[in-house]
Amino acid sequence: MITEPDPGIRQAGGENVRAVSTLIGLFVLSVSGAAVAADGAALFAKNCSGCHGADAKADTAAAKAMKVPAIAGHDAEATVNHIRTDEKHKSLSAKLNDEDLQAIAGFLASAQ
Numbered sequence: 001m002i003t004e005p006d007p008g009i010r011q012a013g014g015e016n017v018r019a020v021s022t023l024i025g026l027f028v029l030s031v032s033g034a035a036v037a038a039d040g041a042a043l044f045a046k047n048c049s050g051c052h053g054a055d056a057k058a059d060t061a062a063a064k065a066m067k068v069p070a071i072a073g074h075d076a077e078a079t080v081n082h083i084r085t086d087e088k089h090k091s092l093s094a095k096l097n098d099e100d101l102q103a104i105a106g107f108l109a110s111a112q
């Protein structure tokens with residue numbers, strides 16, 4: 001005779017599976033989020049920090065001498081537009097694909 005599993009046990013098993021998949025989902029989300037942030041920061045350091053300063057606050061003698069503005073917290077869309085249209089950032093614009101530029105812009109928007 002086939003016996004049905006105890007409903008209590010089945011219930012407990014279902015809860016565990018759900019809890020584990022929720023944990024996996026959160027883990028995947030946090031890992032991919034961190035990767036995007038790291039990319040933007042690294043790309044900023046490589047392409048922009050020489051003029052705008054390591055913290056994007058233009059807080060260096062060279063930045064002040066060249067009248068480079070602070071751009072920490074700058075709106076992401078405005079940053080993308082500026083790089084794509086501004087004469088001074090023309091050679092940089094040619095080097096950065098949309099994905100890289102978005103990553104930098106996102107990093108700047110979240111920078112304090």
Ligand code: HEC
Pocket residue numbers: 044047048049050051052066067068069070071074078079082083086087088089092104105
């Ligand atoms: C060679 C030096 C130099 C580099 C490298 C540089 N910038 Fe700039 N940036 C400037 C100067 C000078 C200005 C002000 C004049 C202008 O906008 O052309 C400026 C202005 C800006 C502005 C406008 C800010 C405002 O308040 O309107 C943004 C946004 C910006 N830069 C983003 C970037 C990003 C992002 C990078 C890296 C991808 C970068 N810049 C690399 C020199 C630089």
